[in-house]
Amino acid sequence: MDAAIAKAKPSLTHLIVATSVGNALEWYDIVIYGYFALAISKVFFPSGDPTTGLMLALGTFAISYLARPLGAIVLGDYADRVSRKRSMLISILLMVLATAMIVAMPGYAAIGVAAPVGVLVARLVQGFSAGGEFGSSTAFLVEHAPERRGFLASWQFASQGLSAVLASLMGVTISVWMPTSTLVAWGWRLPFAVGLLVGPVGLWILYSLHEPPRRPAERVHSPLAVVLGSQKMRVLVAIGALIASTSVNYLLVYIPTYAVTQLGLTSTVGFISTLSGSILLSVVTPCAGAFSDRVSRTKLMLVAACVMLVSFYPCFALLVAHPAAVTLIGVVLWLAFVKSIYYGALPALMAELFPTGTRATGMALAYNIGVPLFGGFGPFVMVWLTNVTGSKLAPSYYLMAVSLLSIAALIAARRHYRLR
Secondary structure, three states: OHHHHHHHOOOHHHHHHHHHHHHHHHHHHHHHHHHOHHHHHHHHOOOOOHHHHHHHHHHHHHHHHHHHHHHHHHHHHHHHHOOHHHHHHHHHHHHHHHHHHHHHOOOHHHHOOHHHHHHHHHHHHHHHHHHHHHHHHHHHHHHHOHHHHHHHHHHHHHHHHHHHHHHHHHHHHHHHHOOHHHHHHHHOHHHHHHHHHHHHHHHHHHHHOOOOOOOHHHOOOOHHHHHHHHOHHHHHHHHHHHHHHHHHHHHHHHHHHHHHHOOOOOHHHHHHHHHHHHHHHHHHHHHHHHHHOOOOHHHHHHHHHHHHHHHHHHHHHHHHHOOOHHHHHHHHHHHHHHHHHHHHHHHHHHHHOOOHHHHHHHHHHHHHHHHHHHHHOHHHHHHHHHHHHOOOOHHHHHHHHHHHHHHHHHHHHHHHOOOO
């Protein structure tokens, strides 16, 4: 009996490290595409108008997120019915395949239209893979230690911060180390090659962790049918709570491009700012998650959401008025700090919206509808709004609107589902 209990309760350090490393490296492959969007647009989407080429590259980045709900349905349902761990492994191995395709894909000059089509297919596979990852791994974490679910679940997002740290380090190193012509020719492929490390990490997860214990009564024959039949409002509330956070997340992905195209700064400055913000996110997010285990999660998130709402416009106004490296870094650090308070409590709140039998499916579906619509399409919408309005402040308009939606969702979570 003691041995069985020990097996059911792995050390928290082992659990966090094993799950977070895989999640960080998987998200690294997604983030790195956004960071090197300018180079990718020149290689795969050549155009007489640089803005058009960039929007095609960012549009491919966004469209691939449409595969996320399918991944959530297939892999989330599999995680609830069969195994959280096996679902995680499938997700990681698919990410390896997609990343290898991008690393090896010839440019438009070599194979014509097959090049952008190939990149789109690879991004669709990445989207499907990531679609199943969040629900499975978050359920895996919170079910091992329910009494510390805020702290444990926060590592889902802290590890995404770690992935951004690694991606930003690669961006800074490559942009400083090689000239722009070399970076466009082949240098941008190096960060994607680093992302192939997810393969051995995935195997390590398979053999070093075990499935969290679940009672037979907690299993559901058709989790997807239950979620779509009686838990649709829970999904909508989870989406609403997510969108402010994911919008800021993808703002950080867009910052290197914004720094170059709108502020006249170097790409190196943009990467340094995102690196600084990502480090802060990685440190503060688990602290906020642990704090949310002791206080009201919804109140903590409402305060953070309101602070974000009133911060966006002044931050972008400051950037436009004083487009310097120190200003950009300061703004990114402030937004990353406030976001991390919200971020740390969010995954546990989403887990608490769904019972055990449908948790992976419900979370995966909510996450992978919200992220594509308000995160993946975020950089594309920000570029479009900037061009349509002619205002460099346009990203703040979008961010304020989604913050209001998240505030409404948190109020609904408190009133209708009695989440603390």
